[in-house]
Each structure stands twice: as C-alpha cells, then as structure tokens.
Amino acid sequence: MRIRRPAYPAISSTPAPYLDAEHRSVASRVARLTRLGVRQRGITATPVTVSASRRSAASRVPAVVVGGSLNSLGVIRSLACDRMPLYLLERSRRCAGFWSRHCRFVQTPARGGPALIDALVRLAEELNCRPVLILTSDHAVAAVSTDRERIESHYRIALPPPAMVRILADKVSFQAFAEREHFPVPHAKAVCDEADLPQLSELAPPLILKPADKKLVEEGVVERTARADTIEEARIQGARMLRRAGSVIVQEWIEGGDEELFFTLFSCDRRGQVVGMFTGRKLLCWPPGVGYTTICVAAPEAATELEAMTRAMIVRTEYRGLGGMEFKRQAGSGRFLMIEPTVGRTDWQEEIASLCGVNLPLLTYRAELGEPLPAPPPPRDRIAWRSSRQYRVRPATAEPRLHVVDGHFRWSDPLPGFYFYAYERGAVRLWRGLTRLIRVRPVAPRVPRSLGQAVEE
Numbered sequence: 001m002r003i004r005r006p007a008y009p010a011i012s013s014t015p016a017p018y019l020d021a022e023h024r025s026v027a028s029r030v031a032r033l034t035r036l037g038v039r040q041r042g043i044t045a046t047p048v049t050v051s052a053s054r055r056s057a058a059s060r061v062p063a064v065v066v067g068g069s070l071n072s073l074g075v076i077r078s079l080a081c082d083r084m085p086l087y088l089l090e091r092s093r094r095c096a097g098f099w100s101r102h103c104r105f106v107q108t109p110a111r112g113g114p115a116l117i118d119a120l121v122r123l124a125e126e127l128n129c130r131p132v133l134i135l136t137s138d139h140a141v142a143a144v145s146t147d148r149e150r151i152e153s154h155y156r157i158a159l160p161p162p163a164m165v166r167i168l169a170d171k172v173s174f175q176a177f178a179e180r181e182h183f184p185v186p187h188a189k190a191v192c193d194e195a196d197l198p199q200l201s202e203l204a205p206p207l208i209l210k211p212a213d214k215k216l217v218e219e220g221v222v223e224r225t226a227r228a229d230t231i232e233e234a235r236i237q238g239a240r241m242l243r244r245a246g247s248v249i250v251q252e253w254i255e256g257g258d259e260e261l262f263f264t265l266f267s268c269d270r271r272g273q274v275v276g277m278f279t280g281r282k283l284l285c286w287p288p289g290v291g292y293t294t295i296c297v298a299a300p301e302a303a304t305e306l307e308a309m310t311r312a313m314i315v316r317t318e319y320r321g322l323g324g325m326e327f328k329r330q331a332g333s334g335r336f337l338m339i340e341p342t343v344g345r346t347d348w349q350e351e352i353a354s355l356c357g358v359n360l361p362l363l364t365y366r367a368e369l370g371e372p373l374p375a376p377p378p379p380r381d382r383i384a385w386r387s388s389r390q391y392r393v394r395p396a397t398a399e400p401r402l403h404v405v406d407g408h409f410r411w412s413d414p415l416p417g418f419y420f421y422a423y424e425r426g427a428v429r430l431w432r433g434l435t436r437l438i439r440v441r442p443v444a445p446r447v448p449r450s451l452g453q454a455v456e457e
Contacts, residue, residue: 060082060083060084060085061084061129061130061131061132061156061369062084062085062086062087062127062129062131062132063079063084063085063086063087063131063132063133063134063361063365064086064087064088064089064120064123064124064131064132064133064134064155065079065086065087065088065089065097065103065134065136066089066090066111066116066120066133066134066135066136066137066140067088067089067090067097067111067135067136067137067140068088068090068092068095068096068097068098069095069096069097069136069137069348070096070348070387070407070408071136071137071346071347071348071349071350072088072090072095072096072097072136072346073096073097073100073351073407073408073416074346074349074350074351074354074407075134075136075346075350075351075361076088076097076100076102076103077100077102077351077354077410077413078350078351078354078359078360078361078362079102079134079361079362079365080102080103081359081362082362082365082366084365085104086102086103086104087103087104087105087106087123087131088100088103088104088105088106089106089107089108089116089119089120089123090105090106090107090108090111091107091108091109091110091111092107093105093107096408096416096419096420097416098419099415099416099418099419100413100415100416101413101415102413106119106123108120111137111139111140111218112137112139112140112142112143112215113139113143114143114147116139116140116143117143117144117147117150117151120133120144120151120154120155121150121151121154124154124155125154130154130155130156131155131156132155132156132157132364132365132368132369133151133155133156133157134157134322134345134346134361134364134365135157135322135344135345135346136345136346137218137345138169138214138215138218138345139215139218139219140345141159141165141169141343141344141345142165142169142215144157144159144344145159145162145165145166145344146162148162156368156369157321157368158268158269158270158320158321158364158367158368159320159321159344160317160318160319160320160321160323160343160344161318164317164318164319164343165343165344167317168317168341168343169213169214169343169344170212170213171210171211171212171213171214171249171340172190172192172212172247172248172249173212174340174341175188175190175249175251176190178338181316183309183312183313183338184309184335184336184337184338185337185338185339186251186252186254186337186339187203187204187251187252188203188249188250188251188252189202189203189249189250190212190247190248190249190250191238191242191247191248191249191250192246192247192248193242194239194242197235197238197239198235200231200234200235200238200250201231203231203234203250203252204252205228205229205230205231205234205252205253206227206228206229206252206253207227207228207231207234207250207251207252207253208225208226208227208228208250208251208252208253208290209225209226209227209228209234209237209238209241209248209249209250210224210225210226210248210249210251210340211223211224211241211244211245211246211247211248212245212246212247212248212249213245213246213247216244216245216246221244221245222241222244222245223241224290224291224292225290225291226241227253227289227290234250238250254328254330254331254337255330255331255332256328256329256330256331257288257289258282258283258284258285258288258289259281259282259283260328260329260330260331261281261282261285261326261327261328261339262279262280262281262282262299262302262306262326262327262328262329262336263279263280263281263282263296263324263325263326263327263347263349264277264278264279264280264306264307264310264324264325264327265277265278265280265323265324265346265347265350265353265358265360266278266310266314266322266323266324266360267321267322267323267360267363267364267367268314268319268320268321268323269320269367269368270320270367270368272314272315272318272319272320274311274314275363275364275367275373276353276358276359276360276363276364276373277307277310277311277358278298278352278353278356278358278360279298279299279300279302279303279306279307280296280297280298280299280349280352280353280356281296281297281298281299281302282295282296282349283295283296283297283384283393283394284386284391284393284394286391292348292387293348293349293387294386294387294388294391295384295385295386295387295391295393295404296349296352296384296385296386297352297381297383297384297385297399297402298352298356298379298380298381298383300379300381302329302336305336306325306327306336309325309327309336309338310325313325313338313341321344321364322344322345322346322360322361322364323341323342323343323344323345324341324342324347325338325340325341325342326338326339326340326341326342327339346360346361348387349385349387351385351407352383352384352385355380355383355385355405356379356380356381356383357376357377357378357379357380358376359374362374382399382400382401382402382403383402383403383404383405384402384403384404384405385404385405385407386404386405386406386407387407387408388406388407388408388420388425389406389409389421390425408420408421409421
C-alpha cells in the first residue's frame with residue numbers, strides 16, 4: 001500500500017473550522033504520516049516535506065472515499081476545493097481515481113465485506129481521528145451498513161436504518177415498498193423462482209428484466225438489464241437470469257428515449273433534513289434505454305415535481321446521508337414514474353451536480369462536521385457531463401451553447417484522463433483485440449517434409 005502525496009487546489013473562500021479536542025492532533029498526525037511514511041503490510045509511503053500552505057490543509061478532518069471508479073473521481077474533485085486531506089481506498093491501482101493529484105491512494109484487499117471494514121479501521125487508527133466516509137459502490141454500502149457500529153466509532157457517516165438500506169438496495173423489495181406507499185412506479189412482477197414465471201402473462205410487453213441485487217452487477221455475475229419484446233422471450237430470459245441472480249424484477253417498459261430519463265441526487269444530515277438536492281436529465285445512455293449514464297445535464301424544468309416526490313420518499317424512509325432516485329417520463333402522458341433508488345452512496349453521474357453548483361459531497365462533509373453550509377451559488381444549467389469522449393450529444397437534444405465537461409480529463413487534474421484514454425481505451429483494447437485475433441486465426445497443420453514431397457510429386 002503506497003500513500004501518494006496530493007497537490008491541493010487554491011484555498012477555499014470558506015475558513016477552516018475550529019477543531020474539537022478529538023481532532024486537534026490531525027495536523028501533526030498527517031504531517032507525521034507524510035514525513036515518516038505509513039508502514040502497513042510491508043509497504044511504505046514516500047517521505048515528503050509538508051509546506052506551510054499544506055499544513056492548513058492537514059488541519060482539516062480528512063475525508064475517505066471508497067472506490068476508484070469515475071464516480072469516485074468526481075467525488076474527489078468535488079471535495080478537493082475545500083482543501084481537506086483526501087484518501088482513496090481501492091483494491092487495484094488500475095482505476096481513474098488512483099491518478100488524481102488530489103488524493104492519497106490506499107490499497108485495500110477487497111471492495112466490500114469484512115476485509116474492507118478491517119482496512120477502513122486500520123486507516124482510521126493511523127489517522128487518529130474520525131474522518132468523514134463517503135461510499136461509491138453497493139458492495140461498500142452493504143459492508144458498512146452491516147457493520148455500522150464498528151464503522152461509526154471510527155468514521156462520520158450517515159445512513160438510513162439498516163432495514164431500510166436492505167429494502168432500497170433490493171429491486172424486488174423496493175417495488176413492494178413503493179406500491180405499499182403509493183409511489184408511482186411501473187407495473188411489475190417479482191420473480192423469485194421458476195414457479196413465478198407464468199405470472200408474467202399479466203404484464204404488457206415489452207418488458208425490462210433486472211436482477212434484484214445490484215451487487216451482482218458490480219461483480220459481473222449477471223447483466224444489468226435485459227429487454228424482452230414478448231412474454232415468451234421474457235420467460236426465457238427470466239429463467240436464465242434467475243440461475244445467476246436469485247431473484248428478478250420484471251417491469252413494463254416505459255415508452256420514451258434516453259432523454260426521458262431524469263434523476264434527483266441529494267444529501268440528508270443526521271436529522272433527516274435535506275442539505276442539498278439536484279435534478280438532472282440524461283441525454284444518452286449506453287446501452288441505449290437501459291444502460292449507464294454517458295451524457296447528462298441539469299433539468300430545472302422538472303425540479304419542482306421530482307424534488308417533491310423525492311422529499312416524500314426521504315420522509316417515509318427516514319433517509320440519512322447521500323442518495324438518489326431515477327425517474328422516467330412516459331411519452332405522451334408526461335407522467336413521471338420512479339425507476340430505482342441509489343442508497344447510501346454517490347451516483348455514477350454525481351459530478352454533474354457539483355459542476356452545476358450543488359456540491360453534494362462537500363455539503364455532506366460539512367454537515368457531518370456540523371459546519372455552516374455554504375450559500376448556494378447561482379444555478380448553472382448549460383453544462384453537460386459525459387463519461388467519455390466517445391459519446392456525443394445528439395443535435396436534437398443539445399441546448400444552445402452547451403458546455404460539455406469530460407468526466408475523466410481536466411487540465412487541472414490531467415492524469416486520470418491520460419490513464420483512461422491512453423491505457424484503458426488505447427493500450428488495453430489494442431492488446432485484447434490482438435489476443436482475440438491470435439486466438440481465432442486458423443493455424444494450418446504442419447505437414448512432414450517427406451509427405452509434402454510425395455504430394456508435390
């Protein structure tokens with residue numbers, strides 16, 4: 001485990017808060033870590049000299065971000081403006097977050113389970129304080145929620161009640177909860193074994209099938225979604241998905257393109273009060289209609305209706321911490337339906353909120369420390385976030401003078417972009433292509449020379 005020294009951006013206009021007795025040793029502790037190195041599991045940090053400008057950053061309570069994906073990279077860049085020490089926990093260095101200049105990298109043996117909890121506890125003990133913890137994956141949320149008593153003694157993190165985390169994280173349980181609480185959701189059926197497949201005839205195709213447990217998608221065990229245009233096709237795909245997923249939710253397809261997908265991102269403090277909320281709209285997904293967000297923008301035109309529905313959900317679930325909700329607008333009727341929540345963590349496209357002035361990771365950090373929240377800046381709604389340069393805004397959905405911001409590359413923090421485009425999109429894809437080419441290329445059998453001469457004669 002090597003902890004890399006960050007370079008912090010300009011000092012924020014908000015002054016650093018006064019630290020209580022528990023955290024007065026943070027500055028000296030962080031300075032000691034950077035001077036002497038952290039010896040853990042046989043790997044040491046590089047000794048560095050802490051300048052006066054960085055000692056002020058060291059006096060802040062650290063923030064720990066779990067995960068190294070594009071989601072995590074957006075969180076790190078959002079927090080970096082407040083100049084607190086940032087630590088990134090990830091299993092592998094092959095991730096975009098590892099290359100950011102704003103954080104120190106800490107390698108962990110797993111992305112979830114007891115191994116992740118042990119790594120978090122060791123880091124908190126080294127820092128000798130209670131950092132703010134921000135999660136970016138469902139595996140991490142499940143681990144922390146299960147062992148929250150141990151984590152809360154070392155970290156500052158707000159989560160919904162354990163039972164509610166399990167309900168919101170499971171698509172089958174959330175469907176039942178939403179129907180019971182009269183939230184608008186698509187007509188759906190839960191399939192927990194093959195005996196439930198005949199009830200799919202009660203739905204109107206086309207249908208969309210999703211595994212109930214999103215952690216299986218993160219592991220690559222099962223596909224994220226599957227579309228079926230007939231009932232028979234849905235039964236076949238449902239039976240195949242059941243063998244890997246255990247339980248499946250089958251929803252009626254909501255007519256409308258990618259641009260009809262909306263979302264709210266929010267953060268609540270420990271009292272359940274909303275400290276920040278943002279409403280956005282997707283312009284492009286991959287795969288289309290059912291995949292991950294590739295381009296998104298702010299959606300102030302839908303904020304009033306969607307935020308009211310989201311606040312009602314927050315109240316009924318006794319929600320705490322970071323979260324989100326995805327909606328789809330029905331073509332024709334214009335009615336919004338809830339698709340699925342994000343519980344206990346940031347969303348894939350979380351950085352669009354920060355780019356538009358609603359810095360949810362920073363609001364969460366300050367709420368956990370009891371600091372005054374910054375005044376909301378003027379709204380900026382002509383900004384688009386995209387996950388990669390390979391995606392382009394369609395002319396039909398583009399707004400005038402729309403400024404598109406790349407999720408990986410920034411001139412102020414360029415190495416994650418260089419890593420992604422040169423290594424992941426370049427070298428790795430080239431190597432895989434060559435490997436496939438070599439494997440499928442037919443090889444002529446070797447003919448003995450004597451036999452070859454006989455054939456020629």
